[in-house]
Amino acid sequence: MNFEYTDEDKEFMQSFRNFCKKEIEPVADEIEEAGRVPAEIFKKLADLGYSGLLIPAEYGGLDLGYLRATLAQEILSEFCGSTFFSVGASFGLFALPVAEFGTEAQKRKYLPPVLSGEKVGCLGVTEPGAGSDVAGITSTARFVEGKYILSGQKTYITNAPIADFMIVLCKTISEEGKATGQTSFLLETDRKGVSLGKPMKKMGLRGSPTGEIFLENVEANEEDILGRKGRGFLITMEAFNRERLALGAYSLGVMNACIRESKKFAGTRKAFGKLISKHQAVAHMISDMIIKTEAVRLLLYETAWMMDHYKDKQKKGMVLHNDLEVDMGARVAEVKLMASTYAREVCNLAVQIHGGAGYMDEYKVSRYYRDIKLAEIGGGTSEIQKQIISHSESRRL
Numbered sequence: 123m124n125f126e127y128t129d130e131d132k133e134f135m136q137s138f139r140n141f142c143k144k145e146i147e148p149v150a151d152e153i154e155e156a157g158r159v160p161a162e163i164f165k166k167l168a169d170l171g172y173s174g175l176l177i178p179a180e181y182g183g184l185d186l187g188y189l190r191a192t193l194a195q196e197i198l199s200e201f202c203g204s205t206f207f208s209v210g211a212s213f214g215l216f217a218l219p220v221a222e223f224g225t226e227a228q229k230r231k232y233l234p235p236v237l238s239g240e241k242v243g244c245l246g247v248t249e250p251g252a253g254s255d256v257a258g259i260t261s262t263a264r265f266v267e268g269k270y271i272l273s274g275q276k277t278y279i280t281n282a283p284i285a286d287f288m289i290v291l292c293k294t295i296s297e298e299g300k301a302t303g304q305t306s307f308l309l310e311t312d313r314k315g316v317s318l319g320k321p322m323k324k325m326g327l328r329g330s331p332t333g334e335i336f337l338e339n340v341e342a343n344e345e346d347i348l349g350r351k352g353r354g355f356l357i358t359m360e361a362f363n364r365e366r367l368a369l370g371a372y373s374l375g376v377m378n379a380c381i382r383e384s385k386k387f388a389g390t391r392k393a394f395g396k397l398i399s400k401h402q403a404v405a406h407m408i409s410d411m412i413i414k415t416e417a418v419r420l421l422l423y424e425t426a427w428m429m430d431h432y433k434d435k436q437k438k439g440m441v442l443h444n445d446l447e448v449d450m451g452a453r454v455a456e457v458k459l460m461a462s463t464y465a466r467e468v469c470n471l472a473v474q475i476h477g478g479a480g481y482m483d484e485y486k487v488s489r490y491y492r493d494i495k496l497a498e499i500g501g502g503t504s505e506i507q508k509q510i511i512s513h514s515e516s517r518r519l
């Protein structure tokens with residue numbers, strides 16, 4: 123076992139951290155107020171290679187692997203959650219499935235403008251009537267006279283209000299009216315019949331726009347299908363699996379930030395004639411924050427390492443790791459569940475250490491506390507992660 127960073131890792135992390143401190147941290151509050159991440163930040167992150175962390179070199183990516191991608195996502199999240207989510211929806215939720223399942227023509231059309239940060243992508247799965255229950259979506263793609271006619275509504279979609287391109291999941295219906303599974307469609311958002319809702323007002327991550335997509339008799343053809351007809355559910359599950367690992371990295375980044383801000387505050391604020399850090403109750407809160415953070419770090423990094431190490435050795439999602447059979451889908455669910463739960467607890471402690479100041483927008487922990495809740499909901503709720511883990515275990519009983 124070796125948990126040491128290589129010199130290359132250290133150099134990569136240091137330069138990315140320097141960039142985030144210089145370019146992202148100073149504008150995090152402005153991003154929140156503006157309700158969106160400036161286009162220049164998409165472009166600057168793209169120039170640094172952040173857009174292509176997991177994209178093969180032939181499509182302009184760096185293909186650094188999951189562990190390095192995790193380290194970069196953790197650092198970005200430490201400085202601005204909204205930026206992490208908004209660029210993540212474009213570079214990750216949209217571009218990665220295109221790189222993995224798209225045709226050559228689709229990759230040539232969609233990847234360069236998104237990976238350069240010029241255009242924005244999103245992934246539309248959730249609907250007003252179905253979120254956790256992805257199989258229960260009701261948007262349809264009816265096959266009529268050689269074309270698909272898409273109708274339905276998507277909601278809570280990250281980047282929808284600003285997206286140029288989208289992947290949308292629909293139930294496919296044959297000419298005879300028979301349901302033929304779910305299919306992912308890859309479309310421009312200015313196609314006739316598509317309309318985008320206004321940014322929704324929300325509790326946190328206010329700089330990452332969230333909204334609806336309306337599909338009213340949108341025409342699509344075979345070339346607009348991502349992957350194969352009827353494979354949309356599997357493509358979506360693959361995208362969610364990656365998102366869950368990334369949400370582990372987001373949670374860890376926020377925990378790092380909470381510890382940093384809490385130590386700073388506890389080391390300057392006095393009560394009863396001494397620094398609050400000298401009060402044992404406060405010092406113990408920081409101990410609790412540290413152990414939760416380090417537990418997440420270990421599980422997350424090891425899982426990211428396993429995703430890289432066993433990339434081509436998985437059989438139906440199972441790998442043999444230290445003589446144990448590991449279901450990688452369940453392992454990623456464990457990371458997401460543990461990281462988001464602990465991160466919410468750590469944010470709560472950070473606000474508590476700040477006292478009244480922690481309730482004020484002027485202090486960063488107030489934003490972390492509002493933002494972190496999404497980690498327990500997006501990419502599949504905590505309850506769904508528990509389902510995934512328990513189903514995987516019960517299969518092996």
Ligand SMILES: Cc1cc2nc3c(=O)[nH]c(=O)nc-3n(C[C@H](O)[C@H](O)[C@H](O)COP(=O)(O)OP(=O)(O)OC[C@H]3O[C@@H](n4cnc5c(N)ncnc54)[C@H](O)[C@@H]3O)c2cc1C
Pocket residue numbers: 211215244245246247248251252253254255277278279280281324327332496499500501502503504505506509
């Ligand atoms: C800010 C934000 C950004 C988002 N971005 C995107 C995006 O980019 N693309 C996208 O497609 N979606 C996106 N979502 C949607 C998100 O993925 C869903 O909100 C989430 O999957 C939960 O679905 P739901 O809201 O319909 O809740 P529901 O599925 O209705 O769940 C409600 C409650 O019931 C519980 N529940 C449901 N089923 C079960 C079960 N079988 N067992 C136990 N408990 C259960 C849930 O855990 C939850 O507590 C976003 C959401 C938010 C808030």
